[in-house]
Amino acid sequence: MEFDRNKVGRVVKEDRLSSLPDELIHNILSSFDMKFVVQTCLLSSRWKLLWTSMPCLNFTSWQFTSLPKFAKFVNHVLSHHNHQLEVSTVKLYFTGAASQVFVRKIVKYAFSHKVQQLTVNGSAKYRLTNYPPCLFSSHSLKHLTLTGLHSPCITPKTPWDFPALTTLHLSHITLCEDDTEKSLDLFSKCVNLENLTLELFSVGNVEVFDIITPRLSNLMLAHGDSCSAVINLIAPQLEKLTVISFSFKYLNAPPGLSSLFYWGRPPLQFCKDRFYSLNEVTICFNSFGSRYKEEDARKTMNLLQELHSARYLTLHVDIVKCISSFPYLLSHHPSPFSNLISLTIDYRLNRDAYGEELSTEARNFLLENSPSATLIMKSP
Incomplete structure (x- = not known):
């Protein structure tokens, strides 16, 4: 078989990656950490500013030598992001004792930009009550994951207000430690919640834990910490219930x-x-x-x-x-x-x-x- 050397040369010289639409490049880069995304974008003049328009922001501290350096990088990305474009997802993974200001800033950014998916996987010393109150009344969040919050905390006196939320995952968390509370209701305003996972959690001395969710279809309760409460599942559309190493006094299932x-x-x-x-x-x-x-x-x-x-x-x-x-x-x-x-x-x-x-x-x-x-x- 004979080759046309001129055609082969033109194919080799052509930068097909740079000719891809921004949306497709964003989809490819969204699976990577933002540090890698920024470094990758610097390799091409065509991609130079693409990181400022990423719809998915994925931050991990593991590639930084210290949390202050990681926090500085996160602040840089947030401050230079194109605020006229939609951010659909923010994911934050960090280890160590991060400052409250650092985490609160990211949560407020997610709230103000109407983010639909938020994941915070952090230090076990970071309290749930350290989060800004606006987080628990977001009308845009559809997927929320909070983990690494096993230190004592007191839940709000009123249910969390997430009208658009469909998936909630809480891990390493104490939901209530107030001895005066006899019952606990957190989810009754999550009217569209379909998937709920509670793992490595405790409800303290609460006697009745009400899970009131009209559209819940999938519930997992895993590794509850000495829970002696009565669990009331007021979820008429619940189809799948998974209970793993979770002690309770009584379970009232639909x-x-x-x-x-x-x-x-x-x-x-x-x-x-x-x-x-x-x-x-x-x-x-x-x-x-x-x-x-x-x-x-x-x-x-x-x-x-x-x-x-x-x-x-x-x-x-x-x-x-x-x-x-x-x-x-x-x-x-x-x-x-x-x-x-x-x-x-x-x-x-x-x-x-x-x-x-x-x-x-x-x-x-x-x-x-x-x-x-x-x-x-x-x-x-």
């Missing part, structure tokens, strides 16, 4: 729940006759102590009775072994499951039990009313 995942200590208590449309259910109790007790077996069977509508059920093997240890209890209770398509016994946390046959009493209790259901043994 009846229309479709997916339930629970991993934690027994017992797990729900209101009676709450669930009528469960599709996927996974239950794992990570500790029954040194031996199975009749009281634990009774509570576990009561829980399984409440999950009667499940179609795809996964149980940790210790749950099955617990109820199997008291066959006379099983013989006095009919099988609650009439909709099962599959039952999975998970052996991953108890390798020694793998290979043991399911007792006749346990098999009847779990599968008698769903004879066509598939039984799956998940190996370690």
